[in-house]
Amino acid sequence: MGPNVIELDNLGYNYGGGELLSDVSIQLGSGSFHFLTGPSGAGKTTLLKLCYGALTPTSGRVRAFNMDVRGLDRDQMAHLRRRIGVVHQDCRFLDHLTLKENIALPLTVSGRDIADEEANLRELLSWVGLTDRMDARPPELSGGERQRAALARAVILSPDVIIADEPTGNVDWEMSQRLLRLLVELNHMGKTILVATHDLSLIRAAKNQVQARVLRISSRQLQLAGADL
Amino acid sequence: MTFLKALLLGDAQADRVVPPTGFTAQLTLFVSGAMAFLCVFALALSMASGRVADRWADELARAATLRINAPAAQKAAQTEAALKILQQTPGVASARALTAEEQAALLSPWFGSGLPVDSLPIPQLIEVIEDEAGYDATGLRLRLQAEVPGAVLDDHARWRRPLVDAALALRRLSVVSILLIGGAMAAMITLAANAALSANAQVIEVLRLVGAQDSYIAQAFVRRFTLRALAGGGAGMALGMIGVLLMPAASDEGGFLTGLGFQGVGWLLPLLIPLLGGAVAFVATTRAANKKLGELA
Ligand SMILES: Nc1ncnc2c1ncn2[C@@H]1O[C@H](COP(=O)(O)OP(=O)(O)O)[C@@H](O)[C@H]1O
Ligand SMILES: [Mg+2]
16 A cells, blocks of 8 residues: 555534534545445535545545645645546536536546547547447436446546545446446556445445455444444 | 637637526627627717817917908008007917918909909908917907007907817717726626626536636636627627718718718727727626636635
């Protein structure tokens, strides 16, 4: 395991009401694979947002690539987002763009010329099996297609860290296994992976493919889950 | 320069990331077209009133004449006396008795050139040139009446002074109108840009999530509004120019109204209107975008 890419220190968070997370500490070492689990409403999505800087902790500290996330200005935050690929729970596509344009969006907004990246883009589309769907609009896609497209968009800038929020939320078992294999492949390529899921069978299936640690949120705290899974 | 090029040529990919919003696009086009149209007339009015003011002011300056109607024997003495009084009068820049040749030249259109001026009882004419401040005509008349019985002051062009003032005021008003038109356009485009930014709050959020910098997002909006303002301004300017072209040509009888147009290189001036409109839209949208993006952060 390399140096930590993301660290949370004694982190606390609330949305203005009662404490949702308190005294949470994690270190994600470079190249590690973590699952984050817990019942619905436990705060998984919230914790991920804190990791990639979409939310600011009410107490404690978040460090990404050895930078305190709180101290970043808006431009630095944009650059941080390019180093952390995120698969959002609801995918967050732009419906007026084609699937291919959505996947290429991180390239477009970072000012790169899509024409120069055409080969990479095609390779990525075929890796997630969406080559023949690249001109479809997001609303026309099935759940599995959406999740694979979201993963493709998350990795297009070749980020060091990939954070996925319920990537197998709306897909059948077979598709969830396919997505898991993609995430494992990325981890084997050296990417740091953090996956939030309430689906324990996914975690069990991952066990014989990758060395993954499982973190569980329960009663506002984060625990390392043991063999009881 | 590269920035201007980027703004005009743009980037097809970047243009697509923000969905077009129908009503703000039409509003911007319409407003900049209407404003450019009005601006052409305000500009034409300002230039025409400026020209009229200059011409009339010019005539005013060299307008007055003093006539000495006196028996031949007294003419020279009275002319002398009148010139002396004029020299002492505040507001008179200079006064000069016309020579016999000049007087003959003035009369020749009516009596032909062979006129024996010397043998006719023609009054002596004195040309009076005013300075900026002008002289007190009533006071001058009273004094002349007392000391030069044959003197008649003819200052017929003086009645134009209020007209010159009116023309100058009209020019000031049209300049103020142009500024107001620019301000109203800036306000409307700011509103339209704010509406477009608000309507696209979700899109902006997604763009930020995938690593877009605020400057990139702002430029996507700014470019769109600037181009629309340029296009609308160009169309409005063209229509306004057609309107001005259709005005009757300048004539002395029509005076000021028929002269409402451009002259010479003045015809190039309206071409600046769409460019200024584009600049106004650029500044207004940049400000609106920076403010809105700050709020959405
Ligand atoms: N923007 C928000 N404002 C207020 N409460 C929120 C917000 N987002 C989530 N919550 C609440 O915080 C809790 C945790 O939400 P979330 O992190 O989405 O949980 P999970 O992803 O584990 O299902 C839930 O009770 C949810 O209702
Ligand atoms: Mg969630």
